[in-house]
Amino acid sequence: xxxxxxxxxxxxxxxxxxxxxxxxxxxxxxxxxxxxxxxxxxxxxxxxxxxxxxxxxxxxxxxxxxxxxxxxxxxxxxxxxxxxxxxxxxxxxxxxxxxxxxxxxxxxxxxxxxxxxxxxxxxxxxxxxxxxxxxxxxxxxxxxxxxxxxxxxxxxxxxxxxxxxxxxxxxxxxxxxxxxxxxxxxxxxxxxxxxxxxxxxxxxxxxxxxxxxxxxxxxxxx
Amino acid sequence: xxxxxxxxxxxxxxxxxxxxxxxxxxxxxxxxxxxxxxxxxxxxxxxxxxxxxxxxxxxxxxxxxxxxxxxxxxxxxxxxxxxxxxxxxxxxxxxxxxxxxxxxxxxxxxxxxxxxxxxxxxxxxxxxxxxxxxxxxxxxxxxxxxxxxxxxxxxxxxxxxxxxxxxxxxxxxxxxxxxxxxxxxxxxxxxxxxxxxxxxxxxxxxxxxxxxxxxxxxxxxxxxxxxxxxxxxxxxxxxxxxxxxxxxxxxxxxxxxxxxxxxxxxxxxxxxxxxxxxxxxxxxxxxxxxxxxxxxxxxxxxxxxxxxxxxxxxxxxxxxxxxxxxxxxxxxxxxxxxxxxxxxxxxxxxxxxxxxxxxxxxxxxxxxxxxxxxxxxxxxxxxxxxxxxxxxxxxxxxxxxxxxxxxxxxxxxxxxxxxxxxxxxxxxxxxxxxxxxxxxxxxxxxxxxxxxxx
Numbered sequence: 001x002x003x004x005x006x007x008x009x010x011x012x013x014x015x016x017x018x019x020x021x022x023x024x025x026x027x028x029x030x031x032x033x034x035x036x037x038x039x040x041x042x043x044x045x046x047x048x049x050x051x052x053x054x055x056x057x058x059x060x061x062x063x064x065x066x067x068x069x070x071x072x073x074x075x076x077x078x079x080x081x082x083x084x085x086x087x088x089x090x091x092x093x094x095x096x097x098x099x100x101x102x103x104x105x106x107x108x109x110x111x112x113x114x115x116x117x118x119x120x121x122x123x124x125x126x127x128x129x130x131x132x133x134x135x136x137x138x139x140x141x142x143x144x145x146x147x148x149x150x151x152x153x154x155x156x157x158x159x160x161x162x163x164x165x166x167x168x169x170x171x172x173x174x175x176x177x178x179x180x181x182x183x184x185x186x187x188x189x190x191x192x193x194x195x196x197x198x199x200x201x202x203x204x205x206x207x208x209x210x211x212x213x214x215x216x217x218x219x220x221x222x
Numbered sequence: 223x224x225x226x227x228x229x230x231x232x233x234x235x236x237x238x239x240x241x242x243x244x245x246x247x248x249x250x251x252x253x254x255x256x257x258x259x260x261x262x263x264x265x266x267x268x269x270x271x272x273x274x275x276x277x278x279x280x281x282x283x284x285x286x287x288x289x290x291x292x293x294x295x296x297x298x299x300x301x302x303x304x305x306x307x308x309x310x311x312x313x314x315x316x317x318x319x320x321x322x323x324x325x326x327x328x329x330x331x332x333x334x335x336x337x338x339x340x341x342x343x344x345x346x347x348x349x350x351x352x353x354x355x356x357x358x359x360x361x362x363x364x365x366x367x368x369x370x371x372x373x374x375x376x377x378x379x380x381x382x383x384x385x386x387x388x389x390x391x392x393x394x395x396x397x398x399x400x401x402x403x404x405x406x407x408x409x410x411x412x413x414x415x416x417x418x419x420x421x422x423x424x425x426x427x428x429x430x431x432x433x434x435x436x437x438x439x440x441x442x443x444x445x446x447x448x449x450x451x452x453x454x455x456x457x458x459x460x461x462x463x464x465x466x467x468x469x470x471x472x473x474x475x476x477x478x479x480x481x482x483x484x485x486x487x488x489x490x491x492x493x494x495x496x497x498x499x500x501x502x503x504x505x506x507x508x509x510x511x512x513x514x515x516x517x518x519x520x521x522x523x524x525x526x527x528x529x530x531x532x533x534x535x536x537x538x539x540x541x542x543x544x545x546x547x548x549x550x551x552x553x554x555x556x557x558x559x560x561x562x563x564x565x566x567x568x569x570x571x572x573x574x575x576x577x578x579x580x581x582x583x584x585x586x587x588x589x590x591x592x593x594x595x596x597x598x599x600x601x602x603x604x605x606x607x608x609x610x611x612x613x614x615x616x617x618x619x620x621x622x623x624x625x626x627x628x629x630x631x632x633x634x635x636x637x638x639x640x641x642x643x644x645x646x647x648x649x650x651x652x653x654x655x656x657x658x659x660x661x662x663x664x665x666x667x668x669x670x671x672x673x674x675x676x
Contacts, residue, residue, distance in 0.1 A: 009475050015482030022489050053471055080474035097547070102478035102511050105485045110550035151594070152553040172497055176488055180554070181504045 001046040001112075001125070003027040006036040006062070007078065008054050012101075016049070019105050024163055032056045040071065047112055048075045050095070060093050067094040074119045076111055078103070104180060110152070113137060127162055130205035130220045134162060143204045150200070153178050157193050161208065161218040170215040234412045241404030245397050253393035260385040264378050265350075272352040273337050275302055276371045279312075283367045285360040290316050290367055304377035311344065311372040317365055329353055329370040347374050414438050418445065430456035466518055473514055481507045516644040523575060523648055527655035530572055537567040537676075541580055541601050541609060548584055556594045559584075563601040569676060571656050579652035582645040583611045583672045590615035590670065609674040617664035649674060 003020060005027055007013040013029045020027045028043070030036035033056045040048075048066075052059040063075060077098040096115045099108060117137050127134040133142040139155045141148050150158060157178060160169065174190050194216060198208050205221045278298040284291055292314055302310050313323035330338040330353045338353040349372040357366050418437060432449035481504055488500040545561050552559050569576075587597045595614035602608050649672070650660045658676040665671055 009479065012475060012479040012482065015479050015486060019482050019486040019489075022486060080471040080478070100515065101474040102481040102507060104508070105482065106554055107551060110554050114550040114553075151556045153556055153593070170492065172494060173489070173492075176497070176501070181501055181508060 001025050001116075002044070004030065004036065004039055004043070004045045004048045006030045006033070006048065006054070006059065007051045008032060009051075023109075033059070033062050036062060037065075040066065040073070045073050047116065048073055049108075050075050050077050052077060052079045063093045063095055072119070074115045076108075076115060106156075106177070106180065109156075129162060129165065132162075132201065132204045132206055134158065141200055143201065146203070148200055153193055154196055154200075157190075158197055161197075161216070162206075165206075165218045165220050168211060168215050168217045174216065233415075234408050237408045237411070238404055241408070242401050245400030245404065248400070249393040249397040252396060253389045256389040256392070257382070257386050260389070261382055264381050264385075268350055268373065268375070268378055269339050269352065271301055272350060272371050272373055273339075273354065275299070276337070276352050276354045276369050279314075279369050279371070280354055280356040280367065283356060283358060283369075285358045285365065288360055288363075290321065290358065290365060292322070292367070292369075302371075302373055306376035306380055308374045308376050309347075310374075311349065313370045315368040315370075323370075327351065327370055327372055329368065332368065334366065341375075342372075344372060349374050350378075414441060422448075430459070466521065470514070470518055474511060477507050477511050513644075516648070519578060520644055520648055520651075523578060523651055526572060526575055527651055530575075530655055532570045533573060535569050535571050535573045535576060537569050537576070537607065537609065538563040538565065538601050540573060540577060541599060544577060544580055544584060545599060548581075548588065552588060552597070555588070555591070557588060557591055558594075558596045559599065560596060561599045561601070563599075564603045567601050567603040567607060569607055571676065572652075575652045575655065579649040579674060580609055580611075582649050583609075583674065586645055586672065587611050587613035587615075587670070607676040609676075610671060611673075612665060612669055612671045614669045617668055617670045618662055620664065623662055623664070646672075 003025055005013055005016060005020075007016070007029065008031050010031065013031070017027045017029055028039060028045075030039050033054050036048075036050075039045075050059045050063060054062075059077065063077070066073075066075070074096045075094070077095040078101055079098055080101040096119060097111050099111060113136075125136065127136065131143060134140070136155065136159050139150045139152070141150055141158065157174065160174070160177060171187050171190050175187065178190065178193065194208055194210075201208065207219045207221050209217045209219050211217060275298045278295050279292065282293045282295050282298075299310065302308070311324045311327050313325065313327040313329055314321040315329065327344060328342050328351065330340065330351075332338045332353050332355050334355055334357045336354070339350070341348060341350050343349075344351075351370055351372040353368060353370040355366055355368040357364055414437065418433075418441065421433065421435065430452045432452060433445055437445050484500050484503045484507070488497060488504070491497055491500065541563060542561060545559050549559060584597070584599070591597055591613045592615060597614070598610075598612040600608070600610040600612075602610075646660070646662075653660045653674055653676070656676050658674065661673040661675060663671045663673070
């Protein structure tokens, strides 16, 4: 997906961008409102991440102008201020959601997903592989004619695997993506979700292989 | 508020006392002045008549064949007649030898062409005595004739009594009028003060704008300093709000940078001990940012709770919005949020505070529920206005249910557990500010229940 990040702190922008690119997203960065306006005029974005305090003005003014000129690109506001007081202003001005810095990347992902689901309804990125049709936005997985709704952790796990078939993921890596950092999870917790996915994929040509001591891999069996 | 201020004598009483006291003294002075003047005038009138009479008697005196003859003209007595039947007495002397009349009438020695006036007691009543003399020149000698004429003062004192009565009535009505005037003037003056007091009291808690209504010039210094006090207060409030926002910004942005880098790095490194370090780092960042956030929220809530701004809130819609907002977070843990709400739960309260309290309860429920659990939220209007949050976690520690309540009721986390302690403290503070309470319990089948009773 293609994101526009409007954030004046270069280091934070770099950190967010590199994290987003890891997930295979395209992200462009504007350091101020003028740049952001130029980007929006030229490019099409799936979602805009907007900081409130910017060197050349208030992010909320950009938001207001953006909505006034009939752009309906979803906007998630990133704020470093107190949650309560900023919330009202930004949601009233047409932001779809907001996030307080510092944020959990998984939460950002979850909010993006929720906003996109609410806002567009239809998904541009449908993945088809090995007899499986996967709609990551809706969390729907169809094998042949059978469709299941994945729960959130199953969805995120499958998304990870299906984006890099043939790649080995260690248990720890998968746990870190699935569970928040203050959850005290055992290493085996991931096995539950692997087991469920295997069950969903039973009738397809996709197999999740366990590599002892290494982790898991999604194979496309021909 | 006035109870811890000491009051000196009331301004109104002081003004009324001074004005009425002044009016009383003035009324008395007026009374005596009028009476004194009237006495003088009346006395002068009597004196003039008596001395005219004396003069006419003296004029009638003559020496005939060496003998002094006094022939009283009729008019000399008739002009002395009064409505009060005053008595008159006379005495005539020739060179200090008593000739005729009332011998014991005290008589002054007067030189020729002089007249003496005095008031004496004679035969039990007060009389006014006028004495005058005349030198008569005979063939071979000169002789002096003195005539004294006295008149009782019944008519005079009658007139004086009447004048005194009138003067008293006049003085009393002056006093009454002045008293009325002073009450009116006082309440009019104090009224200006009261009006100012009212407009200060009627103001909303957030209203720190200066007064613009016209005030009497004497009150201008007071109002000016009041205005300047309020503008300083307003300024420092705004400043501390800006400061909190700026502080949050300065703290949170670098934290966000570090966190994002740590997360990105975590995806790249494979060595378990490095990953462990990264995880600890992210946890520490989360803990400090949550603590900072809750401290700032708590400061803001304490401030707002002191100046509660009540507005109409639909609790059902408020909780619904919050639940919608928290759904993505719940989804991450595969938690289900279920909202059971009456269609409309109207309430008068501070929306921002209530939102914060409910969010803290929901945050706790999300934090303590095991994955794929269910969180039930109830909003009811009857029998009580109540917001209940049930989770499917382990519940509150049984032996701490009471101490939890008392601990955060006492205020801050005495034991230094900022993260979890403040969330319930905030909810409790908000409940108390709305004259409600926070009730903590455990469900029989397990799971905690936090209930905000409003």
